[in-house]
Amino acid sequence: KTARRHGLNTDSSFRFERGVDPNNTLYVLRLAALMVKELAGGEICGPLTDVYPSVIEPSRVDLRFDYLNSLVGKEIPAETVVSILKSLEMNLLEVTDKEVKMEVPTYRVDVTRPCDVVEDVLRIYGYNNVEISDSVRSALSSQTFEDRDNALRNLISEQLCAEGFNEILNNSLTAESYYNELPGYPADHCVKLLNPLSNDLSVMRQTLLFGGLESLSHNINRKMADLRMFEFGNVYFFNPAAESTADRVLAPYSESSRLALWMTGALRPGNWARKEEEATVYDLKAVVANIFARLGINPAEIRLSAGTSGLYAAGLDIATRSGKVLGTLGILSKKIAASMDIKQQVVYCELDWHALVNLSIRKKVSYSPLARTMPVKRDLALLLDKSVSMEQVEATVRESERRLLKDVSLFDVYEGKNLPEGKKSYAIAITLQDDEKTLQDKQIEAVMNKVITNLTKKLGAELR
Incomplete structure (x- = not known):
């Protein structure tokens, strides 16, 4: 510790930090005294004194x-x-x-x-x-959670690479200064190293964010400003309130697996035929939706709500309908980006990978023939309070009809003149389909009336 603190790496520190024999002290003292006498003209004037209260036994x-x-x-x-x-x-x-x-x-x-x-x-x-056997003994029929986890990681990695992302791998050790006054990730929840190599590698990371930002900053400073990156990695937490016991020494500590995505710069470069398109949070949201689809997770099971994380200037919290948190997504705070010397907009998403794997492996893939009937689409223009989100609208529509409803999508939003104060207009498209028979007008009308009634009662919606 002293050698690192003073930055003095000597032959002595090299040997002592690897351990020396404590019972060799008397021999070394005698040898040192004889060398002083022989080489420097010294005089041995008294007996050796050895204070050794706790003898170290073999x-x-x-x-x-x-x-x-x-x-x-x-x-x-x-x-x-x-x-x-x-x-x-x-x-x-x-x-x-x-x-x-x-x-x-x-x-x-x-x-x-x-x-x-x-x-x-x-x-x-x-x-x-030691000879290496030419035969392998293993059970190939059983699959563990790690086997499924690795298979899904490879699947999603291939999909993200096909979408133009590059995989990165950052150090799990990071600087404690990143977590000073960081909302949602207090510094006292960091797992600290007892003997860190430097202040920049003194704690275990609580989020994958900063390692990715370091990679973004490194590339942007070298004229590579259009970037899409992803990383699979573990994060680590310390709970000061949890008490460790002899049986549960690691009770205050926890570890979790994450999937993080970063997008910044141009999504598509400009040319004579079209303008440059900047990567937006909606592009990242579509990437996340593709990940859920590839894992077999039904969009109806996912709930998006206004973000509570202080990492974002504007963000979303991603959870299941039952309330299980899956991650966050949004436009990164300019303050955090600027602290890493990044001046352009960065959109970021961090997902709880193990939670996604648990959702995915519970899904049973089943196949059914294509529907022999045509879907029916109906549009609704709704006047709503500004506080009402599309997530609430979609949830209300799905609760109104479960069997025939295939999709709910938003295709227009309007706020401005000709609307009452504090109101906005949503135009949504509702897709209905019966896989067995063609829907009749009465069935369609009954479903739409029920949807409109529930939107009116629960959200105060008005038809425009």
Whole structure:
């Protein structure tokens, strides 16, 4: 710690940080005194004084031969193992057919467990003397959560790459200064390192945001301003309110997997035929919708609401209908972007990857023939309070009709003159379809009347 604090890396610090033998002190003192006497004309004028209140005893290790053979992957004769241990200056206390009990010299500070002894034995025996089997024994029929997780990661990675994104991989260690006064991610919730390499790598990240912003800033400063990036990575949290016990030492700590996406600059470059198109939050929202569709998650299960995260100038919270939080999406705050030397607009999304995987693996894919009937579309122009969101409108429509309703979409929004104060106009398209038979006018009219009635009662909507 002292060497790092002062920036002085010496031969002494190199050796001490790797551990030295505490019981070697008297020998070293005598040698130093003799060298001073011989080389510098000094005089030894008194006896040695050694204050050593807590004597460090040699580590006791019991090594089973079957454990060694299972870890190495080869049966090494017990005689060979014993011979190697003696050559390593291990003090063998007892040797039986099944195990060997030993004391490890105090200068071997890195050997405290049976696996450490196995590593030492294998180092002398020779890694190249352990043959690699030409057969593989495994069960290929069962799939774990990790198997499904990796398969879905590859699936989504391929889709994002096909949409023009580049995958990035950032360090899980980051600067604590990023979380000073950051809304939603307090600095006291960071997992701090006991012995950090530097102040820029002193805590574990709570969000993937800043690693991506560092990558964006690096590229923008090198004239690569049109960027689309994504990253799969883990985030880490410390809960100061949770108390650790002997049985649950890691109770205050938690880890979660995330998928993050960044877009900035031009979505499509301009040319003689069309103008340049800047990447917007709606483009990112469409990318997220494609991810949900590829994972088999029904849009009707997803609820979007006004964002509460302080990361965004304008954002959305993404959750399931049951209230399970899936992530956030929005236009990144200019203050945060400017702190990373980014002057252009950045849109950002961070999703809880494990929550998405859990939703996806519960879905059973089923196939059905194409409908033999034609869908029916009806448009409604609604006058609503400005506080009413499209998410509320869509939820009300879906609650009104579950069997025949196929889709609800917004195709026009108007606010301005000729409308009452505090009002806005939404034009929505409703698609109805019966897969078995053609819908009759009476059925369509009944569904639309029910939709209009519920919109009027629950949201105070008026038909224009």
